[in-house]
Amino acid sequence: MWFRNARVFRFTKPFDISAEALEEKLQADAFKPCGPQETNRQGWVPPLGKHGDQLVHSANGYHLIALRKEEKILPGPVVKEAVEERAEAIELEQGRKVRRKEKDELKEQVMLEMLPQAFSRNRRCFAYLAPQDGVLVVDAGSAKQAEDLASTLRKSLGSLPVRPPAVEQSPAFTLTGWLNESIDHPANITLGSECELKDPSEDGGVVRCKGLDLKADEIRNHLEAGMQVTKLALTWDDNVSFVLDEELGIRRLKFGETLQEQLDDVDVDDALAKFDAAFTIMTLELSRLIPGLLEALGGEDRSAIVEE
Template identity: 85%
Template sequence: MWFRNARVYRFTKPFDIDPETLESQLQADAFKPCGPQETSRQGWVPPLGKHGQQLVHSANGCLLIALRKEEKILPGPVVKEAVEERAEAIELEQGRKVRRKEKDEIKEQVMLEMLPKAFSRNRRGYAYLSPKDGVLVVDAGSAKQAEDLASALRKSIGSLPVRPPALQQAPAFTFTGWLNGSLPLPSSLSLGSECELKDPSEDGGVVRCRGLDLKADEIRNHLEAGMQVTKLALTWDDTVSFVVDEELALRRLKFGDTLQEQLEAVDSDDAVARFDTAFTLMTLELSRLIPGLLDALGGEDRSAIVED
């Protein structure tokens, strides 16, 4: 259980919930498959999949949850072809032109007929709540996916006072300073070989660099021309590598050999034990990385957060 991405939400006021309470609240919205005429449905499922029945997996003071979304797939060209065939048949039989409104009605009927036989696409999104750290962490590649899961959780538990972390200064300012040498790179971080540079002007361009020495003259020339760093590959404490952007989204998380070796020490035949160990190792590391990264980026603005 390693997250591939991490979108962090900060609790804006004290929040605590025990596994049993969260379990009972999620049960009301547990996943049920789509009905014959439904195009999509979502609900909570056991994070351990076939190896578990509980909707909440608890370890290290963190509560792991999983949201499953089922979507019926109706290929647009297939639907369009069926609509055109029916419209042509009506025109031939009745000698009149089928207007757009009637075509829309035909399309709705075609889709209703196709839905029971349509293939389904299933996706799972994972997140964990860490009340002790004051964060919700979502494994999502986009802000929309993360917000969809947070919204579903908010609906299930009634209240979820979270927002993305706010910083004292813009991340792009700090990223740029690390590369142009105007700001020192913290000892806990090391540069990777990837970055994205943007011209801040209205019609400015974008330069994406991979596999390069980020201190090379080529990068420095872009920075001297006024471009800003909006994405940056980093490694934290030699244990976790990732790409972070100006929205503080962590992508392509990769957990290092030290953590992998600890996982390999667990009985490979015990899937539950391996899952639990990986989740514990991951959350322990992220509980260090998240505040450490926020501090390195200039410190968190906690003015809107209600403390204990």
């Protein structure tokens, strides 16, 4: 159970919920498959998959949940071809032109007829609530996907006082300073070999660099021309590597050998126990990484947070 991404939401006021209360709330919105005429559906599923039936898996006060989305897949070219065939048949039979509005109605009719035989695409998005750390962490590659899960959770709970964390200075400013060496980065952060540079002007370009020496003259020239770092590969404490973006999104998380060895040292063959051990190791490491990263980026702006 290793997250591949981490989109962090900060609780804006004290928030706590037991595993039992969370389970009860989520049960009301548990996943149900699409009906014959439905194009998509979503709901909560057991994060342990076939190894469990509870919608909440808790360890050390961290509550793991999973949102499943089902979408019916109707290939666009197939739908378009069927609509054109019906439109041509109408034109030949009635001797008139089929207009756009009528074609749109034909498209809806075709899709409704095809839906019962359509393939389904299912996706699961994991997240965990850490009330003691004041965060919700979502394994999502995009801000939209993370916000969708947070919105769905808010609906299930009735209230979810979270927002993305804010820092005292622009993340792009700090990342740029680390790369051009105008700002010292903490000793436990190592710069990687991947970055994205963006010209801040309205029609500015983007330069993506991968597998390069980020201290090379080519990169330095772009920085001196005023480009800013909007993504940067980093390694934290020699344990976790990732790509950080200007929205504080943590992507392509990779947990290092030290953490893998900790998991290997857990002498169990049971899949559930192994899952639980991996979840515990991951959450403990992220509980160090998240506040440490926010501090490294200039410190968290907590002015909108209601303290206990």
